[in-house]
Amino acid sequence: MTDQATPLGVTPAAGDLPESAGRVLLEILINGPLPRVELARRLGLSGPSLTRLTRPLIASGRLIEGVARHQSVGRPLQPLDIDVSSEHFIGIKLTGGALYAVVTDLRGEVLAESERSLNGNDPAVVAAEIATEVARFGTTFAGLTGVGIALGGRSPDGRVVGEANFLGWRNVPLADLVEVACNLPVVVANDVNALTQAQHWFGAGRGLDSFAVVTVGAGVGLGLVMHGRLVQGVHGGAGSIGHQVLTNSDATCWRGHRGCANALLSAQAIEAATERATGSPAPLDVILRGAERGDPALRAIVDQAGEALGLLIAGVANFADPQKILIAGEGARLGTVGGHAMLRAFHRAGAWETTETPIDVQPFAFNEWARGAAASAIYARVMA
Amino acid sequence: MTDQATPLGVTPAAGDLPESAGRVLLEILINGPLPRVELARRLGLSGPSLTRLTRPLIASGRLIEGVARHQSVGRPLQPLDIDVSSEHFIGIKLTGGALYAVVTDLRGEVLAESERSLNGNDPAVVAAEIATEVARFGTTFAGLTGVGIALGGRSPDGRVVGEANFLGWRNVPLADLVEVACNLPVVVANDVNALTQAQHWFGAGRGLDSFAVVTVGAGVGLGLVMHGRLVQGVHGGAGSIGHQVLTNSDATCWRGHRGCANALLSAQAIEAATERATGSPAPLDVILRGAERGDPALRAIVDQAGEALGLLIAGVANFADPQKILIAGEGARLGTVGGHAMLRAFHRAGAWETTETPIDVQPFAFNEWARGAAASAIYARVMA
DNA sequence: CCGATTTAGTTTCACAGTAGAATTTATTGG
DNA sequence: CCAATAAATTCTACTGTGAAACTAAATCGG
Secondary structure (H helix, E strand, C coil), X not given: CCCCCCXXXXXXXXXXXXXXXXXXHHHHHHHCCEEHHHHHHHHCCCHHHHHHHHHHHHHCCCEEECCCECCCCCCCECEEEECHHHCEXXXXXXXXXXXXXXXXXXXXXXXXXXXXXXXXXXXXXHHHHHHHHHHHHHHHCCCEEEEEEEECCECCCCCCEEEEHHHCEEEECHHHHHHHHHCCCEEEEEHHHHHHHHHHHHCCCCCCCCEEEEEECCCEEEEEEECCEECCCCCCCCCCCCCCECCCCCCECCCCCECEHHHHHCHHHHHHHHHHHHCCCCCHHHHHHHHHHCCHHHHHHHHHHHHHHHHHHHHHHHHHCCCCEEEECCCCCHHHHCHHHHHHHHHHHCCHHHHHCCXXXXXXXXXXXXXXXXXXXXXXXXXX | CCCCCCCCCCCCCCCCCCHHHHHHXXXXXXXXXXXXXXXXXXXCCCHHHHHHHHHHHHHCCCEEECCCECCCCCCCECEEEECHHHCEEEEEEECCCEEEEEEECCCCCEEEEEEEECCCCCHHHHHHHHHHHHHHHHHHCCCEEEEEEEECCECCCCCCEXXXXXXXXXXXXXXXXXXXXXXXXXXXXXHHHHHHHHHHHHCCCCCCCCEEEEEECCCEEEEEEECCEECCCCCCCCCCCCXXXXXXXXXXXXXXXXXXXXXXXXXXXHHHHHHHHHCCCCCHHHHHHHHHHCCHHHHHHHHHHHHHHHHHHHHHHHHHCCCCEEEECCCCCHHHHCHHHHHXXXXXXXXXXXXXXXXXXXXXXXXXXXXXXXXXXXXXXXXX
């Protein structure tokens, strides 16, 4: 943990601001430039309070006044914004064989990205590789403020990796290792939780009080926001729905469960089903493209997976009844290509009006994972 | 909605108290008598603040000073308590054919109870029956402050019953009907949510930040507390896990799902399985007693149900990773009698350390449902 | 072009809620 | 009786807040 003497620090008594000053900064960070009146309305404060609160923030450069926006009549609105380029964050997504990195600004916008394969999975080696990548970005981006590392595993405290089976890790103090190596504050997070945090602050979940992210990819995951905050779980294990049984089916996952989410929905499962059906292997995106073009065998497979996805989101809707469910991950396009089957299953299995829950499927680039990692670093910076 | 000019009103600016006065009252309501130092510690306030905040509360009778408790040395602690008998609440649990009512004090202690069968399920008739019961209690208990009604259904707003299938209701404005009939504020709640609220404030979930209640009875339900607050869901539909698929099984529920929670765990399902196996029907408690005594056929059935329960709580633990899971409902004893099978399945299907989540099974009396209803009324009174 | 109108933002001021320091109160133990 | 201990209180200064009145910067309409 290094103290960089940088400004900003958004919430609980960061520096020595009143708490509401932090809420002002956070509201602007999440929602973009806002005029004082609007901030007053959103935060339940009076106009005078906003003048008072923002004055020192502007004086110290934490907030900057944008160009006035004219309304139909009356004095124009004076939007206030955070200088999002005053700080930069690095997000790292670790997979079994590679490391994906992005640099973002304070609002999670990706400014640069890179990829590097990993030579082995010894924690020290991985930490060194991360540090190398961070150093490389450090030369082009001034003012790196924090590093977030996301992986398919569990970290109850944001510092130690409890488990990461794909790396064979248990209780690896990754944050400490990387902090020593690159002299920046480091946060470790579960990849799905990190992605959910990013979407909640800067993406499809912006401003929502309850929100769920279902990811389809190497595994199946779930991120949850309830009462406006990410649900992590006491052991950091919330959202471990990969082995949830969805239907009576013969498909088995790598742990031998029949009909679980991983058995029906993981990229590996869909690819295996395709190979069984067509005799030839193909990666998930090719399968999806084929189904889209009308190949009947692939269409059947995609529809079956889409149905499983529909059952999964029905389970999520029945469980938590969130305001919105986002389908994400490398396999998110399954929610589009197999969308019809998905929605049919969802409507069949969902209880009551929970079937009205908006399901959002967006194009997903792989660097979203690393962006999520950066969002975790931003969160830690801003809420700590 | 009637205003009774009664005192108390615990939180956001009730009356015209400072917000922290409300937090003081709530802390005492939930945790029982507490001395000022302890309150200061728990609420993050200073000693002087507690003197100041409590003075008017004591003067107005909202708080009463108990008998001083001597420590080893030093001035003795002066516990402050709420006069729990200053207000009384009625909790009503509606089932298909009957109405169960309790009277509680402010802390949810049951002071009286009653039961009455329902003649039909016309909303007006049911509302009248409720009003009769409330009036009957009104003669013995002075100062009735509110009525809570719990039922196996959904109420997104606490006033209208969205659906209650067992009564054949849709969009019934039950709270309005009963308020007109008995001139007291009325709240309507889902029975499992109400029970969860009661357990969170006055029971096994006291003080917990995250907490889950799994109920086994006529149906299977789930109540969730996250970030210290009950999760209701946008449509009031959170916790609808009755039709969640648990395992590959031939058992079907009344909707035709194979292997869902209701198909394996509802009282009806266990009773049906028993009749199939032994040829003679028996109610759930008899089945449980038989299994306990060592009857092999009943033991097998109970173990199978226990296993299903274990899978269900594993799903809950994997999903939300709460600090504790409570098994409740008329069939809660399944968690004891079939506890071994339950825990085995839980440990097999749970991810990581979530299997360390404490599972709490407590004796469950049917009036707990009505007590939950009363807790909803208390919540509404205190948080409104 | 100029004053009325509209809305954003500011200044002034009084007030509520808070904690720090010093003090009082009620006890135990010698 | 007195020292030690810890709870509770008094006194006081400070911080964050909004109401009321005001200023600023635009449009509109003659």
